[in-house]
Amino acid sequence: MSRLRVLLPFGLLIAFWWAIKSGFDISDKLLVAPPQVWSSFRVLIGHGILAEYVSTSLSMIGIATLVSFAIGVPLGFAVGTNRYAARALEGFLRYLQGISGIAWLPLAILWFGFTHTTTLAIVIYTLIVPIIFNTMTGVRAIPENYILALQSLGASRLRIVTDVYFPGALPSIVVGTRLGMGYGWRALIASEMLVRQGGLGDLIFGARTFGQIDRIMVGMVIIGTLYIVVDRLLVQPVETMTLARWGVLRK
Amino acid sequence: MIFSRVAWKLLPAAPAFVILTAWFVYWLVVRPPPSVIPSIADVVRTGAELAFGGRLLGDFIASMGRLLGGVAFGIATGMIMGFVAGVCRPVATFLNPLVVFFNAISGIVWLPLVIGWLGVGNALATFLIWNTVFFIIFQNTVLGIQLVPEVLEQGVRALGGGRWETIRTVTLPGALPYILSGVRSGLGFGWRALIAAELVGATTGLGQLIFSGSEYHRADIIIFGALLIGAIAMLMDRWLLAPIERRTVVRWGLVAASRGR
Amino acid sequence: MSSDKIVVSGFRHFFQSDSGPVQATGEIDVTIREGEVVTLVGPSGCGKTTLLKAIAGFIMPTEGQILCDGKPVRGPGRERGVVFQELAILPWRTVRRNIAHGLEIARVGKAEREQTVERLIGLMGLVGFEDRYPHELSGGMRQRVAVARTWAADPDVILMDEPFAAVDAMTRLTLQEELGRLCATTHKTVFFITHSVEEAVFLGDRVLVMTKRPGTIKATLDVPRHGKGGRDWDSFTGDPEMRAISEQVMHLVHAERV
Ligand SMILES: Nc1ncnc2c1ncn2[C@@H]1O[C@H](COP(=O)(O)OP(=O)(O)OP(=O)(O)O)[C@@H](O)[C@H]1O
Ligand SMILES: [Mg+2]
Numbered sequence: 001m002s003r004l005r006v007l008l009p010f011g012l013l014i015a016f017w018w019a020i021k022s023g024f025d026i027s028d029k030l031l032v033a034p035p036q037v038w039s040s041f042r043v044l045i046g047h048g049i050l051a052e053y054v055s056t057s058l059s060m061i062g063i064a065t066l067v068s069f070a071i072g073v074p075l076g077f078a079v080g081t082n083r084y085a086a087r088a089l090e091g092f093l094r095y096l097q098g099i100s101g102i103a104w105l106p107l108a109i110l111w112f113g114f115t116h117t118t119t120l121a122i123v124i125y126t127l128i129v130p131i132i133f134n135t136m137t138g139v140r141a142i143p144e145n146y147i148l149a150l151q152s153l154g155a156s157r158l159r160i161v162t163d164v165y166f167p168g169a170l171p172s173i174v175v176g177t178r179l180g181m182g183y184g185w186r187a188l189i190a191s192e193m194l195v196r197q198g199g200l201g202d203l204i205f206g207a208r209t210f211g212q213i214d215r216i217m218v219g220m221v222i223i224g225t226l227y228i229v230v231d232r233l234l235v236q237p238v239e240t241m242t243l244a245r246w247g248v249l250r251k
Numbered sequence: 252m253i254f255s256r257v258a259w260k261l262l263p264a265a266p267a268f269v270i271l272t273a274w275f276v277y278w279l280v281v282r283p284p285p286s287v288i289p290s291i292a293d294v295v296r297t298g299a300e301l302a303f304g305g306r307l308l309g310d311f312i313a314s315m316g317r318l319l320g321g322v323a324f325g326i327a328t329g330m331i332m333g334f335v336a337g338v339c340r341p342v343a344t345f346l347n348p349l350v351v352f353f354n355a356i357s358g359i360v361w362l363p364l365v366i367g368w369l370g371v372g373n374a375l376a377t378f379l380i381w382n383t384v385f386f387i388i389f390q391n392t393v394l395g396i397q398l399v400p401e402v403l404e405q406g407v408r409a410l411g412g413g414r415w416e417t418i419r420t421v422t423l424p425g426a427l428p429y430i431l432s433g434v435r436s437g438l439g440f441g442w443r444a445l446i447a448a449e450l451v452g453a454t455t456g457l458g459q460l461i462f463s464g465s466e467y468h469r470a471d472i473i474i475f476g477a478l479l480i481g482a483i484a485m486l487m488d489r490w491l492l493a494p495i496e497r498r499t500v501v502r503w504g505l506v507a508a509s510r511g512r
Numbered sequence: 513m514s515s516d517k518i519v520v521s522g523f524r525h526f527f528q529s530d531s532g533p534v535q536a537t538g539e540i541d542v543t544i545r546e547g548e549v550v551t552l553v554g555p556s557g558c559g560k561t562t563l564l565k566a567i568a569g570f571i572m573p574t575e576g577q578i579l580c581d582g583k584p585v586r587g588p589g590r591e592r593g594v595v596f597q598e599l600a601i602l603p604w605r606t607v608r609r610n611i612a613h614g615l616e617i618a619r620v621g622k623a624e625r626e627q628t629v630e631r632l633i634g635l636m637g638l639v640g641f642e643d644r645y646p647h648e649l650s651g652g653m654r655q656r657v658a659v660a661r662t663w664a665a666d667p668d669v670i671l672m673d674e675p676f677a678a679v680d681a682m683t684r685l686t687l688q689e690e691l692g693r694l695c696a697t698t699h700k701t702v703f704f705i706t707h708s709v710e711e712a713v714f715l716g717d718r719v720l721v722m723t724k725r726p727g728t729i730k731a732t733l734d735v736p737r738h739g740k741g742g743r744d745w746d747s748f749t750g751d752p753e754m755r756a757i758s759e760q761v762m763h764l765v766h767a768e769r770v
Contacts, residue, residue, distance in 0.1 A: 006348045013349060030367055084262060092266035098484025099477050100443035102359075102450060103458070106465030107473045110287055145600040148570055149658075153614035153665050154590030163613070167604040190359045190447050208363035216363045224355040231355075 032214045037221075040214035054222065056198040060116065061188055061230075064123040065181055072128045072180075073173060076135020077165060086136065093129055101126035101187040105194060119191040119199070126187040127180040134176025138169030171242040178235045185227050200226075289471035297471040298479075306460070311483075313455040314445060317373055321380025322441045326434060329385045333392025337426065338418065343393060350386065358383040358444045362452055375452040376445060383444040384437040388430070395429025396422055435492040442484055457483075517669055517701045518544040518567060522576035525562050536562040538728035539576070542720065544669075549695050549702040551712040553761065554722025555768050560705045564673050567703065568594050580669065590618065593667035597674045601646050601658050608633070608642040610657050614665025632660040636690060652683035656690070663694060669701045677707065685745055688714060692743025709765055713758045714748055721764045731764050733757060 014034050020026065021033045028036075044050040079085045101122040112118040146164050155163065192201025200223050207215035271291065277283075278290050285293055301307040336343040358379055369375045399422055407417045449458025457480055464472030520542040526533040537559030544550050554560050565571045567578055569588040578585045580592065588594075593614075601610045611632055615625040633639055636656040646654050655675055662670055676684045692715055695702055706712050712719045713735055721731045735757055737743075748754050 005344060009345055009347075009349050010352075087259065087262045088265040091263040094488075095481050095485055098439075098442070098488070099481035100446055102443070102447040103461060103477045103480050104473075105450065106461050107470060107477065109465050110468060110470055110473070143599045145596045145598075146602060148568075148588070149594060149596060149600040149661075150613070150617075151570070151588035152568055152590075152592060152594040152667075153617050153661075154588075155617050159617060164602065167602070186359060190450075193359075193362070194450065204360070204363045208366065211367070213364065213367070220356050220360055220364065223360055224352050227355040228351060 028213060029211050030213065032217065036214045037217045040212075041218045041221075044215070044218060050203075050218075050222070053198060053200050053203045053219075054226065057188060057192065057200045058226070060119060060123060060199060061181065061185055064120055064127050064184055064188070065177065067120075068124050068127040068131050068180060068184075069177060072131030072176075073135050076132045076173070076176075077139060077161070077169070079132065080136040080139025080169070081165065086140070090136075093133060097129055097133075101183075102190050105191055109195070114195050114197060116195075116197055119188065119195050119197070122191045123184045123188045127184040130180040130183065131173070131176045134172045134179070135169055138172025138176075139165055141172070142168040171239070174235075174239045174242050178231065178239055181235060182227070182231065185223075185230075189223060285471070286468040287470055289474065293471040294475050294478075297469070298475040301460075301472070301475065310455055310457050310460045313373075313453070314449065314457045317376040317449075317453075317456065318380060318438075318441055318445050320373075321377040321445070322384050322438055324377070325381045325384025325437060325441065326388050328381070329388025329433075329437075330392050330430060332385075333389040333430075334396065336389070337393045337396030338422065350389065354386040354390075357386050358440075359447045362448065366452060371452055371454060373453070376448040376456070379448040379452065380441045380444050384441045387437040387440060388433045391429045391433025392426060395426030395433075398429070399425035435488075438487065438492060439484065442480075442487070446480060515546050516543050517546045517548075517581065518542070518703070519579040519582075520563070520567065520576070521579075523563065523566065523573050523578065524575040525559070525566060525571070526574045535726045538723070538726040540727075540729055542729060544701060544703055546668075546701055547699045549704065549715055549717045550720060551704045551706060551716035551718070552720045552722065553706055553709055553712045553765055554727050555724045555765070556707070557725045558722045558727030558768075559725065560722065560727070561673055564594075564671050564703065564705055567669075568592055568671050590614070590665065591668045593662035593665055593670045595658050595662050595670065595672040595675045598655075598678050601654060601661060603646050606643050606645055607638055607649070607657050610646070611660045611664050613661055618665065628664050628666075632664050635694065636660045637686075650683075652679045652687060655679055655687060659687075659691065659694075663698070663700075667700075669703065672702065672704045674705055674707060676711070684711075689744055691715065696743065709758055709761045713754060713761060714743060714745075719757075719761055721761060722768070724768045730768070733761060 017031075018034050021031055041050075079089050104125060105118070105122055108118040108121050112121065142164060146168065147160055150160050150164055188199070189201040189204075192199035193205035196202050196206065200219050204216045204219035204223075207213075207219065274288075275291055278288065289297075332346075336346055361379060361382055362375070365378055366375060369378060403421045403425065404417050407421050412420065445456070446458040446461075449456040450462045453459050457476060461473050461476040461480075464470065464476060520540055523540040523542075524538065525536045527536055528534075540559075540563060542550075542563075552560055552563075562571070566573050567580075567585065569585045569592065580589075585592075602613070605613065608629055611629045612625050615628060620628075633642055636659060638653065638656055638660065641649060641653065646657065649657070655678075659672075659675065676687050679687060688711060694700075695715070702715075704712075704715055716735050717737060719733045719735060720729050721733070722728065723730045736753070
């Protein structure tokens with residue numbers, strides 16, 4: 001039943017696409033029919049090409065997430081627990097949020113060339129701001145009474161960090177990481193399109209230069225599917241778990 | 252006391268101050284090639300030249316036109332579709348998987364395909380912005396409508412109001428705060444999508460300005476352009492979007508008040 | 513013959529705000545003897561919480577001095593436990609782990625910790641809810657957990673700031689009796705803030721009444737505790753002496769209406 005609910009809309013969409021393609025006799029340079037996409041997919045899979053592109057993109061987003069998390073969370077804590085740091089950095093971070101990572105891409109290319117370093121720099125820049133922001137907001141949303149109560153139980157500063165700040169901010173950190181991964185994934189694709197050193201962005205943009213619409217469409221489907229799989233199967237369960245258990249924290 | 256209050260006021264400028272100082276000192280000591288790291292003076296001079304040479308205004312207008320077109324189109328279509336899906340559950344159920352999927356590839360991912368359909372230029376950039384904004388507005392509209400408390404609708408029904416009466420007086424105003432907050436984030440995302448789109452998919456605009464900087468190895472143009480993009484985003488948020496959000500809060504008050512009566 | 517536990521002398525407090533200092537309390541002198549339950553009533557905004565926070569060590573008094581066991585209070589400490597009005601037990605810890613928290617911090621051994629926690633769970637009527645999270649509990653139960661956590665840490669002095677204000681009237685009666693029993697059996701020094709005159713008289717060995725803002729101590733009334741304490745509502749409501757004291761306090765409080 002629920003499988004039908006998912007398959008039916010896509011089935012109709014594919015039928016519609018096919019009908020347009022053959023009904024209006026659209027050129028293969030603009031749109032290809034579903035079977036062509038399927039066979040292109042099989043070719044890419046068969047030669048291990050797709051696996052190569054996918055693993056490049058996935059390892060980039062993985063590394064960027066780890067780095068951003070390792071730097072962003074402690075920084076968010078520092079900013080969230082110190083009102084001077086918060087006042088100093090909040091406006092600056094907001095300003096940075098207005099400059100998308102892609103806007104820095106030309107500069108990164110000048111600095112690091114057409115390399116993975118360039119892409120990583122852009123993706124980390126994109127990912128880290130929401131992580132810092134959400135860690136900071138999470139820390140600051142913790143009711144002061146939690147901290148006072150622990151102090152009067154004789155808790156040290158470290159103890160308050162491990163027992164109050166960290167668990168209190170965790171749901172917010174997870175939300176920030178999830179958001180960041182979403183933005184980062186898009187920035188990754190865009191960066192790969194211009195840097196052209198492998199990855200799914202390279203796949204679809206390279207296919208463009210050869211007019212291989214079938215490959216572009218395979219790439220698009222893969223990009224969407226991977227995002228959904230990582231987001232729904234990996235990140236969202238963690239979010240639901242933390243939010244459900246401690247959801248009360250946010251009223 | 253006075254001193255600490257002044258320091259508190261100045262604190263938000265601290266990061267800019269630190270970065271500018273570090274940049275200045277680095278430049279004095281290391282003397283890097285200007286094509287990689289320009290001096291502060293270079294960036295300022297370039298900015299002035301671009302601004303007074305007229306190029307900047309043209310790029311700004313081109314970008315803004317695309318942004319407004321794409322966002323307006325995204326809001327209109329997103330609201331209409333969202334409204335239909337919000338009021339009529341089967342439509343929402345049908346669309347949901349498609350929305351999840353196309354949301355995952357919204358924006359820049361379409362560029363290689365659509366560039367073949369629309370060519371390089373305004374239409375392409377507008378399409379990419381529309382594609383980004385649409386899903387945000389759509390989802391917020393559906394959510395807003397579904398979250399309108401049922402009792403409110405029942406209240407109007409009980410007074411003899413018909414379906415359209417209910418939608419007009421309860422559902423639409425009730426969902427408005429969500430829609431407005433969707434507009435706020437939609438504009439922010441649209442702006443980002445625009446810059447990305449213009450890097451490849453246009454011959455004018457602020458994104459293209461930055462990109463041309465990298466082609467001519469002019470880091471000063473890139474840095475000036477990026478800082479300007481951030482400044483525009485900030486000003487838009489302060490003058491256009493924050494007022495919208497304030498209105499949203501007021502609307503919430505209205506909703507709560509009408510519930511109390 | 514008991515000694516002075518907490519001595520507040522010449523206390524006055526001002527908060528800094530954007531429009532200059534705000535006076536939160538008038539001059540206050542209070543002495544709380546060891547093993548005594550002192551309750552404090554006063555109109556809203558008169559500075560009750562400010563006084564309690566100063567004794568707890570969360571804020572430094574602008575003027576005057578606060579001594580605990582003869583030593584000046586310099587910050588929060590384990591010997592002074594605090595129960596807040598609300599929002600102070602951690603939502604990510606179960607009932608059991610919340611109650612054990614103070615003991616964990618004090619590095620008390622596991623066996624002893626479990627024994628103490630078990631005892632308090634029994635005393636506070638939380639049996640069967642040990643492994644629930646706070647959001648799965650009613651407001652009254654959450655407050656019991658907060659009280660139990662403070663008691664488990666075994667401080668010398670317990671400071672309570674309107675702990676039952678957010679609890680419904682029925683539950684409040686039970687909680688007050690439970691707290692009364694706890695006070696009587698453990699002989700703790702307790703400082704208890706409340707809005708309710710009845711609650712103040714019911715629980716206190718001594719009731720302090722504050723004037724309106726900026727508050728000073730307006731009157732002190734002794735409440736004779738016959739027998740072992742006798743803090744149960746049946747005997748309280750039937751006792752003419754108690755009623756007389758309540759009326760007296762009520763008059764004093766009414767004069768301070770804002
Ligand atoms: N952090 C603060 N900054 C500025 N003024 C404060 C602060 N905390 C309290 N005040 C002011 O100090 C006065 C005393 O506050 P306090 O919280 O001690 O009152 P209270 O007696 O506990 O009132 P209530 O019964 O309503 O809890 C109030 O007028 C309050 O506005
Ligand atoms: Mg108070």
